[in-house]
Each structure stands twice: as structure tokens, then as C-alpha cells.
Amino acid sequence: MAKLQSSLLFLFLLLLLTPTQQQQKQPQPHEAEHDDPISRFQNYLRINTAHPTPDYASAVSYLRSQAQSIGLEAQTLEFSPNKPLLLLTWRGSDPSLPSILFNSHLDSVPAEPSKWAHPPFSAVRTPDGNIFARGAQDDKCVGMQYLEAIRGLRAKNVRPIRTVHVSYVPDEEIGGFEGAAKFAASEEFRGLNVGFALDEGQASPGEEFRVFYADRSPWHVVITARGTPGHGSRLYDNSAMENLMRSVEIMSRFRESQFDVVKAGRAANSEVVSVNPVYLKAGIPSPTGFVMNMQPSEAEAGFDIRLPPTVDPDLVRKRIAEEWAPAWRNMTYKIHEKGPLRDYLGRPLMTLTDDSNPWWSVFKEAIAAVGGKLAKPEILPSTTDARYLRQLGIPVIGFSPMTNTPILLHDHNEFLKDTVYLKGIEVYESIISTLSSFQDASH
Numbered sequence: 001m002a003k004l005q006s007s008l009l010f011l012f013l014l015l016l017l018t019p020t021q022q023q024q025k026q027p028q029p030h031e032a033e034h035d036d037p038i039s040r041f042q043n044y045l046r047i048n049t050a051h052p053t054p055d056y057a058s059a060v061s062y063l064r065s066q067a068q069s070i071g072l073e074a075q076t077l078e079f080s081p082n083k084p085l086l087l088l089t090w091r092g093s094d095p096s097l098p099s100i101l102f103n104s105h106l107d108s109v110p111a112e113p114s115k116w117a118h119p120p121f122s123a124v125r126t127p128d129g130n131i132f133a134r135g136a137q138d139d140k141c142v143g144m145q146y147l148e149a150i151r152g153l154r155a156k157n158v159r160p161i162r163t164v165h166v167s168y169v170p171d172e173e174i175g176g177f178e179g180a181a182k183f184a185a186s187e188e189f190r191g192l193n194v195g196f197a198l199d200e201g202q203a204s205p206g207e208e209f210r211v212f213y214a215d216r217s218p219w220h221v222v223i224t225a226r227g228t229p230g231h232g233s234r235l236y237d238n239s240a241m242e243n244l245m246r247s248v249e250i251m252s253r254f255r256e257s258q259f260d261v262v263k264a265g266r267a268a269n270s271e272v273v274s275v276n277p278v279y280l281k282a283g284i285p286s287p288t289g290f291v292m293n294m295q296p297s298e299a300e301a302g303f304d305i306r307l308p309p310t311v312d313p314d315l316v317r318k319r320i321a322e323e324w325a326p327a328w329r330n331m332t333y334k335i336h337e338k339g340p341l342r343d344y345l346g347r348p349l350m351t352l353t354d355d356s357n358p359w360w361s362v363f364k365e366a367i368a369a370v371g372g373k374l375a376k377p378e379i380l381p382s383t384t385d386a387r388y389l390r391q392l393g394i395p396v397i398g399f400s401p402m403t404n405t406p407i408l409l410h411d412h413n414e415f416l417k418d419t420v421y422l423k424g425i426e427v428y429e430s431i432i433s434t435l436s437s438f439q440d441a442s443h
């Protein structure tokens, strides 16, 4: 009887609660299916382009339909199977002038839904205006802002003098080798006659927009030590483990010397060479773990090394060969260079951010025109696709207009505030109209 009563009570409670729950499931007023800049951004964020199975087809088809609604020319290029690249074009009145390219990547890193306050591909907008989604900052925001800015300019009957291109490339998050690298090396790219490009940057927790004039170049370095094996009880010189550990010590000292410069405030993290051990491999496996009374004949360690363009890579190569993995200590090494270090003329991959670069001056002007302030130009600690364009000698600025925003790229609960997103559209309107009407024909 008590059971029946509680069941009835449960049913009654359920009836009371059900309408409320249904109400909660209704879209919030600001999430209704409006066709406005925010909802169009949310729609793009809802397409799951996270690795390892990015849905490039849906993303390209969505962006293509947006481009068509604005009246832009669109073409889908494919340099690797199932890795489409969308190229949009807003033709200028003087196509003989070098064009301007706005690049962003379609893909994103994976997200762990259990660690998020909102599902990472739902693009939930909270009452305080934060839009939560993987890619909200990196870098679907800029991809959509480029389009919205062009939409706005066309509505105001602005006609560019220079041609404006917008590219959406695959695979940036896994190195860009099948995306931007192939695009930059293509006949199609050469035909665009790009004079200046913008690519992604990073959020700024402060009032100033951050700008990046270079990336650091990653090297994956594996060092291997070999030596005669021996009983665990013996002391002898030049065992593999001893040699490897000596190298690890030397490399750690170098790491410390670089880090000290950062700690003393004399350089930013991205301006020094970072050396970080990422794996150690040694020992003879046994059913219970490792054989403990035997010194192995081979030992290996892997390092993630990042080089700023201001450092001579040959000096680092020499250091590896002579100090970190010297042949006289029975050591070998492999350097996997994950991208270009120098441009086609052998110059470091850096874009000038002074008045000798007229594009920089025009860019600065465009930011000032909307009341924006630029922080001191920086080297990006990691890499972007910008390096493939800089390799061709094209000046590229890394820029994602997000001020007063925590840096959440690749983090849990990545979000972007709606007002920051909308301000970014205004910033790009200024950038696109200023750059596309810049008429120094020598550039």
C-alpha cells in the first residue's frame, strides 16, 4: 500500500514537472532560428570538424551556401582526397593589383564532452552571452567574421579595388601538410597573386588586440644511445643508459638557460628555443615489468623543440650533433622538421611590423579607425598555416580580434562572448575596406 501511494505521488510529481521540463527544452529566445550573425556563427560551430574525423563536407557546404547568399564566387579545391578547401573571391575593380587573402582552418582539435559545462558542438549561448563550442576561438570565429564583414560591406555598396580572397583550409591542427602547404604550393594559389594575408592569432585577456608576425618552428628530435649490455651489478663506462642520461642532463641545462631568460623577463616564451622531453624508451620488458638485473644495450628519448625565426637553425643542429647526441658517445639522432624554417630566398619566416612594410601601416590604420589598440607584435609560441605563406615571401599577420577574452584554444569550455564576436566583425569590415582600397601598386 505504501508502495502504491509512493507510486501515485511519483506520477503526480511527474505530471507537475513535465511541462516545466518541456519548457526548458524549448529554444531560448536568443537561440531561436533567426538568421543573424550570431545564429550563423552557432550553425558553423555545430558542424563537428574535430579530429580524427572532421566533417569537412558539411562545413564546406554550409560556408559555400553563406558565400552564395552574399554573392561571392566560390570554388572547392581538393589537393588530397576528402580534404576539401573552400576558396571565396570578391573581385576588385583593379585585378592587376596584388590581392588580399583571409585564411582560416576548417578543422579543430577534439573535445572531451564530459569535461565541458555544455556539449562542445551545441554552441550553447548562456544568458551572459558566452557561446560555448570547440572552435569558438580557434578559429571558426574568424572564418565567419570574414564572411560577415564582407556581407556588411556589400550591403553598404562598398566595392574593393583589390580582389579579396577568403580561404578555408583543412588539417591545420595536424600540421597543414595536406591543406595549406599543398594550397600554397599550387598553381591555383599562384594565380591569386596574393600581396598580403591575414591568418589566425590568439585571444587577448586585456584591452589590446594581439598580433603575431612569426610562428615558432617545431622539431621532433629523437636521440638514441647504444652500448654494450651488461649485468645489473657491474660498473662500466659508456652504457647506453649512462650515455642517454648524460645527454638528458646537458639538454636540461640548455632548457634551463632558455627558461631563465623568460623568467627574468628578458624574452617572451615564444622568443627562446624550448626543449621539452616527451618520452623515454629503454629497458628490457619482462612479464612483470622490466628485467631489473640487466643494463640495456639501447635507450632512446624524444624531445619537442621549438625554434623562433630569430635563431639560426644550423647552430641548433650543431649543438645536437656535438653536445646532445655526439657520435663519440655512441649516440645517433633524428631531426624531424615539422615545417619550413626559411622562405624561398633563405630569409627567416618573419613579417615586418614597422613602417618599412606598407601593409603593416595600412593594417594599423584600419585597427585605429575602429578605436582598437594593438599590443606589441609577438611571435606565436606554436604554429599556424601562416608559415606556408611566409615561406613564399608573402607578409602575413596572425590576428584574431578578441579582447578581454581568456585564452581557451584547445582547452575545455572554449567560448567566445557574443559582443566580442560582433565587435570583431566591425574590425574586419575596417580591415577589409582599408586594405582593399590601398593603392600603392608596387605592393
Ligand SMILES: [Zn+2]
Pocket (backbone or CB within 6 Å): 105, 138, 139, 172, 200
Ligand atoms: Zn587554429
